[in-house]
Amino acid sequence: MFYSINDLYTVGFHINNSMDVHYWIGNSSSQDEQGAAAILVTQLDEFLGGSPVQHREVQAAESSKFRSYFRNGLIYKKGGVDSGFRHVESNVYKILRLLHIKGRKHVTATEVEVSWSSFNSGDVFLLDMGKVIVQWNGPQSNRSEKLKAMLLAQDVRDRERGGRAQIGVVEGGDEEDSPELMKIMRAVLGQRSGKLKEAEPDDTPDRHQQTANIRLYNVSDESGKLVVQEVAMQPLTQDLLHSTDCYIVDQGGSSVLVWKGKEASIEERRSALGRAGFIKAKNYSSSTNVEVMAEGGESAMFKHLFISWTEKGQTKANGDPNKITKIPNTYSHNYLLKLAMVFIQIWRIEDLELRELHPSSFGQFYGGDCYLVLYTYKRASKLQYILYMWQGRHATQDEITSCAYQAVAMDNKYSGVPVQVRVVMGKEPRHFLAIFKGKLIIFEGGTGRAGVTNPGPGARLFQVRGTHEMNTRATEVPARSSSLNTNDVFLLKTDHTIYLWYGKGCSGDEREMAKAVADVLSRQDKQVVMEGQEPAEFWVALGGKAPYACDKRLQKEETPHSPRLFECSNQTGRFRMTEVEDLTQEDLDQDDVMLLDTWEEIFLWIGRSANEYETKEACNSALEYLRTHPAGRDPDTPIISVKQGYEPLTFTGWFNAWDPQKWSGGSSYEEMKQNLGDVASISQITVVSDSLTHSSNNVTNSTNKHYTNRSSKRIKTFQMSHYVYIQCCNDVQKSLSLSSQDYLSDVDLENLLGCSRSGFQRLPRWRQNDLKKKAGLF
Numbered sequence: 001m002f003y004s005i006n007d008l009y010t011v012g013f014h015i016n017n018s019m020d021v022h023y024w025i026g027n028s029s030s031q032d033e034q035g036a037a038a039i040l041v042t043q044l045d046e047f048l049g050g051s052p053v054q055h056r057e058v059q060a061a062e063s064s065k066f067r068s069y070f071r072n073g074l075i076y077k078k079g080g081v082d083s084g085f086r087h088v089e090s091n092v093y094k095i096l097r098l099l100h101i102k103g104r105k106h107v108t109a110t111e112v113e114v115s116w117s118s119f120n121s122g123d124v125f126l127l128d129m130g131k132v133i134v135q136w137n138g139p140q141s142n143r144s145e146k147l148k149a150m151l152l153a154q155d156v157r158d159r160e161r162g163g164r165a166q167i168g169v170v171e172g173g174d175e176e177d178s179p180e181l182m183k184i185m186r187a188v189l190g191q192r193s194g195k196l197k198e199a200e201p202d203d204t205p206d207r208h209q210q211t212a213n214i215r216l217y218n219v220s221d222e223s224g225k226l227v228v229q230e231v232a233m234q235p236l237t238q239d240l241l242h243s244t245d246c247y248i249v250d251q252g253g254s255s256v257l258v259w260k261g262k263e264a265s266i267e268e269r270r271s272a273l274g275r276a277g278f279i280k281a282k283n284y285s286s287s288t289n290v291e292v293m294a295e296g297g298e299s300a301m302f303k304h305l306f307i308s309w310t311e312k313g314q315t316k317a318n319g320d321p322n323k324i325t326k327i328p329n330t331y332s333h334n335y336l337l338k339l340a341m342v343f344i345q346i347w348r349i350e351d352l353e354l355r356e357l358h359p360s361s362f363g364q365f366y367g368g369d370c371y372l373v374l375y376t377y378k379r380a381s382k383l384q385y386i387l388y389m390w391q392g393r394h395a396t397q398d399e400i401t402s403c404a405y406q407a408v409a410m411d412n413k414y415s416g417v418p419v420q421v422r423v424v425m426g427k428e429p430r431h432f433l434a435i436f437k438g439k440l441i442i443f444e445g446g447t448g449r450a451g452v453t454n455p456g457p458g459a460r461l462f463q464v465r466g467t468h469e470m471n472t473r474a475t476e477v478p479a480r481s482s483s484l485n486t487n488d489v490f491l492l493k494t495d496h497t498i499y500l501w502y503g504k505g506c507s508g509d510e511r512e513m514a515k516a517v518a519d520v521l522s523r524q525d526k527q528v529v530m531e532g533q534e535p536a537e538f539w540v541a542l543g544g545k546a547p548y549a550c551d552k553r554l555q556k557e558e559t560p561h562s563p564r565l566f567e568c569s570n571q572t573g574r575f576r577m578t579e580v581e582d583l584t585q586e587d588l589d590q591d592d593v594m595l596l597d598t599w600e601e602i603f604l605w606i607g608r609s610a611n612e613y614e615t616k617e618a619c620n621s622a623l624e625y626l627r628t629h630p631a632g633r634d635p636d637t638p639i640i641s642v643k644q645g646y647e648p649l650t651f652t653g654w655f656n657a658w659d660p661q662k663w664s665g666g667s668s669y670e671e672m673k674q675n676l677g678d679v680a681s682i683s684q685i686t687v688v689s690d691s692l693t694h695s696s697n698n699v700t701n702s703t704n705k706h707y708t709n710r711s712s713k714r715i716k717t718f719q720m721s722h723y724v725y726i727q728c729c730n731d732v733q734k735s736l737s738l739s740s741q742d743y744l745s746d747v748d749l750e751n752l753l754g755c756s757r758s759g760f761q762r763l764p765r766w767r768q769n770d771l772k773k774k775a776g777l778f
Contacts, residue, residue, distance in 0.1 A: 019052040021045070022066050026076075027059045045292075050260065050269070053299050054292035061287035063255075064106065068581035071424070072155040073107030073148065075099065096188070099126040101149045106578075109152060116192040121172065122199020124149040126156075127185060132166050133157060134181055139173035140199050144591045147669040159422065162408045163401030167676050172196070213252035214305060214630040217278075220245045221267050228278065235632035236306045243295055248278060249305060251630075255289040257302050262295045300562040305630045309561065342383065344435060345374045349395075350449055351769055352402040361448060363436040363520065367392040367425055367476075368447040370403040372410065374418070375435055385418035387411065388432055393425045394445050397675070426584065426657065428473065438469035438513050439520045444476040459541040462491040463657055464517055467509035474517045475657040481539065481546035482660070485653055486531060489514040491521060494541050498522050501529045501538070504550075549653030563654050566595040566625075568604075568618040577621055585655050585662060590644055593618040595625070596654065602626070602639045603651050608663075 021044060023037050041054055057066050059076060067074065099109040101124040109126065112118040119125055122140040126133055126149065133153050137146050150169070157165040168181045175182050186192075214234035220227055228248070232240050241247055243261040246268045250256055256279060260269050279288050293299055303309040346362055347354040349370040357371075365371060373388040389407050391400050411418050423432055425442065433440055441462065446452075461479040465488055466472025474491065477483040484490055487505035491498055491514060498518050502511055518526055529538055531550075539545040565583035577595065580587045588594055590607035593614045597603075602622050606615055619639070626633045642651050645663065652658040746757050753760055753771050760768060 019048065020055060020065070021052040022055040022057050022063075024057040024062070024066075025059065050294040051297055053297055054290075056290035058287040058289075060108065060110075061285075061289065062106075063289045063291075064579045065581045067106035067108075070106075071427075073101075073103070073109055073152040075109040075152075075156075076111060078111045095128055095130040097128050099128060101126060101145070101152065103145075103148070107148045107152055114189065116189050117197075119172075120197040120200055126153055127188065128156065129184075129188065130161075130165065132168065132184065134185055135167065135169045136185070137169065137171050138196070138199065139171075141172075142591075143669050144589070147672070150669065150672055158401055158404040162405040164405075169673050169676065215250045215252075216240060217248040217250065218245055219248060219268055221265055226267065234305075234630040236630065238306050238309055241295075249302070250278075250282070251305075253282065253284045253288060255291065255301075256284075257299075257305075258290070258292040259298070259302070260292070260294045300564070304561060304564065307631045342376045342378055344376070347372045347374075347406070348448060349399045349403050349406065352398060353765065353769065354406050357448075363439045364441050364443070364448065365390060365392070365425070366443045366448045367445045368394045369449070370395045370399045372403065372406060373432075373435070374410065385414055386421060386431070387418040388421045388423050390423045390428075391425060426475065426586070430471065433466070433473055434470040438466060438472040438516055440473040441517065441521060442473060442475045460493045461542070462493070462517070462521070464489045464491060464510065464514040465656060466513050467507065468513065472513045472517070474514075474521070477657050478660065479542060481542045481544065482548050482649070483658070484548035484550075486548075486550040487653070491518050492538065492541060493522055493524070497525045497527055499527050499529050499538055499541075501534070502531060504531045547649055549649040551650050551653060561599040563599075564597045566597070568593040568595055568614060568621060577625070583655065585658055588644070590663065595622060596651065597625075598654060600637070601650075602637055604639065604641045605647070605651070606641060606643050608644045 021041060023041050025034055025037065045052060045054060055063055055066060057063060062074070096114060098112050098114045098118055100112045100118065101107060101109050114127075119136070119138070121138045123138050124141050124145050125136045125138075127136065133156065135146075135149055135153055137149070150167070153167050157163060157167060168178070168184075170178045170181050170185070214236065215230055216232040216236055218227075218229050218231045220229075222245075231247075236249075241259060241261070243263045245261050246264045247259045247261075248256060249259065279286070279290075291299060291302070293302060298309075344362065346357045348357055349355075349372075354372065369392050371388075371390040373390060375386040375388070377384055377386075387407055387410060389403050391403060395403075407420055411420060421429065421432070423429065428440070459479040461477050461483055462474040463477050463483070463485070464472065464474045479492070484501065484503070486503040488503050489506045489510050490501040490503070492501060498521065500511075500514055500518055515526075529535070563583065565580040565587060567578045567580055567587075567589060580594075583596070588605055588607070591609045592607050593610045594605040594607070595602065595618065596605060602625070604615075604618050604622060606618075619641075622639050623635070626635050626637055640651075642648065647658075647660075652660075749757055749760065755763075755771070760771070763771070
């Protein structure tokens with residue numbers, strides 16, 4: 001995701017039954033723009049009935065929730081409307097920029113001056129030259145920072161360049177090991193003189209050390225004059241909040257939360273939204289995070305500030321009179337349905353081409369495939385489009401790259417109108433779920449391709465989560481007893497029947513949705529199995545009975561407090577705790593210690609590569625976390641240490657579709673670096689900017705000249721505006737696009753593909769692609 005520092009942006013997301021609206025402020029934006037953004041958000045809030053939780057985000061001080069949306073990182077771009085900033089379009093290579101990478105869990109990349117003076121010894125930098133991206137790792141940067149930077153570089157390559165760029169890595173402490181890449185860097189940056197700057201300290205404050213000073217302010221106009229008055233300090237209780245007023249919760253300057261009562265006057269609600277005045281009066285930083293929420297739509301963070309929290313508008317759940325379930329937010333459902341769907345089309349990537357699927361298979365996604373989903377709807381009598389790129393966990397890199405390329409082609413086909421959404425398996429957004437009306441099934445592996453044999457026959461187990469058509473999905477999990485969870489419904493598919501296993505903690509709504517999914521999964525006979533009443537055949541199909549997540553607390557449909565996950569690390573030079581939003585197993589970093597707060601227990605998950613200092617400090621921080629918690633937590637709350645690979649069921653039960661084999665595979669930083677390809681082929685691409693000719697003594701040739709490399713091989717020159725791409729013909733296949741045969745001479749094409757141009761053009765598409773792939777033209 002890319003942001004211009006001179007501009008403001010509004011981002012909206014549906015999460016569970018709530019809506020979050022974020023507006024982002026660039027450091028160079030004007031006061032007029034910031035004021036206009038605040039007015040726009042207020043109008044949007046009123047239009048949506050006051051239901052969204054609003055978040056004010058400031059560049060470089062974004063909330064963890066905002067950053068969690070962009071898993072591969074944020075890029076801060078120079079310029080804006082006033083400076084004539086031009087948005088970077090996909091597959092455009094007229095680029096020269098230097099990105100300074102910061103952060104480990106949530107990465108940010110800031111455009112800095114393209115000069116050696118911007119480098120330092122402790123961070124990672126990306127020199128982006130369009131066709132080539134060079135990652136330079138500072139001598140003091142750690143493995144996690146290098147890995148995150150590489151993921152960001154790959155994301156730029158795949159999304160912005162359609163997969164048609166090459167990435168090289170230079171280890172700053174061993175530059176002599178990458179002579180060809182250093183030659184490219186010196187051609188652009190000039191010869192470096194002097195030593196590198198020292199590593200820059202991370203000055204971001206640890207917010208979780210500042211939450212002990214909590215104050216509650218009342219905003220009321222009862223006296224005829226608007227008054228903001230302090231009414232309480234921590235620990236706070238829910239009965240302090242009255243529907244007739246608005247309130248401000250001040251977390252000691254680390255964040256400000258605004259709560260709007262349903263019966264508060266319009267003046268109170270609008271004045272409460274004028275939080276900037278409160279921040280200024282308190283002399284807080286202008287980057288202070290702000291959340292604004294309506295009664296009934298409180299965020300998990302807000303609820304955690306109170307000793308206890310009871311949801312209003314709760315009813316008895318079906319099946320268990322002792323449980324309660326929250327009434328669905330029908331407004332959010334109606335808002336989604338306002339996007340009146342005209343039709344939906346789905347394509348699977350096969351042999352790097354698009355193959356359209358029959359509607360009978362819609363909603364069934366395989367972890368070994370990639371898909372494009374085009375959702376067409378009508379708004380104001382005009383057709384609008386949302387294009388989803390769904391990436392299976394086990395898809396090949398070629399398929400993922402081709403998926404991005406095909407998305408660019410489809411975007412061009414519709415004149416750039418579609419909104420593009422990258423969807424990673426297991427991270428499907430709410431609107432994506434709603435498209436399939438409660439019948440989305442995600443198979444862990446295999447493929448949906450015709451004629452391909454998937455994993456052998458046997459039992460398959462699916463975990464179903466969701467209470468209505470807008471939020472339900474079925475995810476395949478390992479077919480073993482330990483995968484069960486008392487809080488959910490599971491479908492066990494055998495050769496002869498489908499078992500619908502109802503955990504004691506599931507609701508009637510969840511059971512109904514599971515029945516609908518079971519009908520899609522198979523036409524076999526269905527058999528309902530209640531937890532504790534399983535027949536012997538059920539356990540045999542799962543390989544025998546074994547312990548599973550059945551803690552009584554998991555049987556509560558909605559716990560009083562949502563679990564929270566924190567990353568504990570000292571890899572930035574000092575120990576810090578950073579909250580991770582929307583916790584999943586993917587968020588557990590084996591280089592660190594993670595703290596999971598389930599309210600009744602504190603889990604310390606210790607990654608295999610976590611160092612001794614992190615482990616020791618995490619224990620101390622857990623105690624400090626409890627002692628300073630604004631809700632007055634019991635200091636004797638159990639603290640449980642869990643080692644990676646030995647997680648108990650009381651821990652894994654808090655995660656959806658826990659995979660015990662997750663860490664047995666996957667690519668490390670070193671493996672990803674090796675998979676980048678031959679560095680020598682990158683050296684054949686030289687990018688020269690005529691704007692650098694005047695500033696670099698090493699770049700003296702004109703952009704109109706042809707260059708000759710050391711081996712004196714014939715070269716071709718492709719001139720694109722201010723840049724010239726020089727490529728060796730013998731290695732040209734390493735960098736050309738999918739239609740690159742058009743750039744080859746007849747002789748070169750015949751040498752590479754083994755047939756004449758006319759013969760190649762007469763071949764069927766699949767055969768053309770096969771020849772190109774074997775020749776390395778992809």
